[in-house]
Amino acid sequence: MSKINIAVVGGGIAGLALAAGLAKKLHLSVHVYEAVGEYLDVGAGLALHRNAIRAMALLGPEHKDELVAKLGRAKGRKSGPKIQLKFVTGMSTFADCLLGADGVPSVTRSYLLGPDHPATGPKNHGEEARKQINPTWKTSVPILPGPSGHINCTPLNRNTRLSAGVAVRDDHDHAPFYSCNNVAMLGDAAHASLPFAGNGAAQALEDAAVLNYIVTAQQAFRQVRRPRSQSVVDLARKLGRVYAFAEDGMHGDPMRTKAFFAEMAAFTNDFDVESQNHEALGPFRQSLEGDVDARVWSPPVLSN
Numbered sequence: 001m002s003k004i005n006i007a008v009v010g011g012g013i014a015g016l017a018l019a020a021g022l023a024k025k026l027h028l029s030v031h032v033y034e035a036v037g038e039y040l041d042v043g044a045g046l047a048l049h050r051n052a053i054r055a056m057a058l059l060g061p062e063h064k065d066e067l068v069a070k071l072g073r074a075k076g077r078k079s080g081p082k083i084q085l086k087f088v089t090g091m092s093t094f095a096d097c098l099l100g101a102d103g104v105p106s107v108t109r110s111y112l113l114g115p116d117h118p119a120t121g122p123k124n125h126g127e128e129a130r131k132q133i134n135p136t137w138k139t140s141v142p143i144l145p146g147p148s149g150h151i152n153c154t155p156l157n158r159n160t161r162l163s164a165g166v167a168v169r170d171d172h173d174h175a176p177f178y179s180c181n182n183v184a185m186l187g188d189a190a191h192a193s194l195p196f197a198g199n200g201a202a203q204a205l206e207d208a209a210v211l212n213y214i215v216t217a218q219q220a221f222r223q224v225r226r227p228r229s230q231s232v233v234d235l236a237r238k239l240g241r242v243y244a245f246a247e248d249g250m251h252g253d254p255m256r257t258k259a260f261f262a263e264m265a266a267f268t269n270d271f272d273v274e275s276q277n278h279e280a281l282g283p284f285r286q287s288l289e290g291d292v293d294a295r296v297w298s299p300p301v302l303s304n
């Protein structure tokens, strides 16, 4: 049996987590293409919330996605036109399916939405600049809010270092879709978020868990993942305003602030990641029933 050739572009959290899951499927041949030759310690910390941990657990076991693999084979689908990847060296290769996990300035996003789409490039939806500092404090002080700036602190290396991120980076306007036929984007490429919800990597891992479950069923992926991941992007913007004392009366009302944080933490962290995978099966089955041929290439329909 010839294998389905999957190209994962980008070896960050999203790309590597997805590849680790896909590499266990015997009917797939998975290649990860990463632009940089070496990962460096930039002194930044990452908090992985409960939804991230659950998504990683779903990427572990092999048996859970057998059903989907069998469904796909039973219908005898053939892959459509291959995708060509061109490298700066002048070399190129082909893949049956391209999964772009290439971060904020994503080539895959530009390919899917078009280079001129208003949601293709990052925009500043927060503050002007972000600077990483490494103070000598060792105590965990998660967030220092304030009207003229706020600092996010994450303890590193078992509380022997503290990473403090000041202010922000850009995020994207919401993409109207995450995939088209045999190309999909995931992680920051699909839904880069301001860091205030501490959930960008977690959302990348949720993407990887769903894509790992349904493999190349792009319609199911976008139907299930777009609403939730874009809600988290909106939430991060709102949290940024709360930290800056700029959210409508929140600063003067500690009880309201506390209730808001509890509700938002439940929304991101206590999410049922496994049910999300099962939910993706509905549209996936539909696509197998023939009303949508997810594999035949046609240009994406853009909406503003």
Ligand SMILES: Cc1cc2nc3c(=O)[nH]c(=O)nc-3n(C[C@H](O)[C@H](O)[C@H](O)COP(=O)(O)OP(=O)(O)OC[C@H]3O[C@@H](n4cnc5c(N)ncnc54)[C@H](O)[C@@H]3O)c2cc1C
Pocket: 009, 010, 011, 012, 013, 014, 015, 033, 034, 035, 036, 044, 045, 046, 047, 048, 049, 052, 101, 102, 103, 104, 105, 106, 107, 165, 169, 186, 187, 188, 189, 195, 198, 199, 200, 201, 202, 203, 204
């Ligand atoms: C200061 C800061 C703090 C954060 N804190 C948290 C947190 O506490 N919790 C949390 O969940 N999230 C957090 N995040 C967000 C999280 O880091 C990101 O959401 C996550 O790293 C996104 O992973 P990714 O794999 O999608 O993208 P990236 O990590 O950006 O990886 C993309 C990869 O693709 C490669 N690439 C790019 N273009 C190409 C190309 N053309 N060809 C090949 N390779 C390419 C890049 O070199 C890179 O390795 C934080 C982010 C920042 C900046």
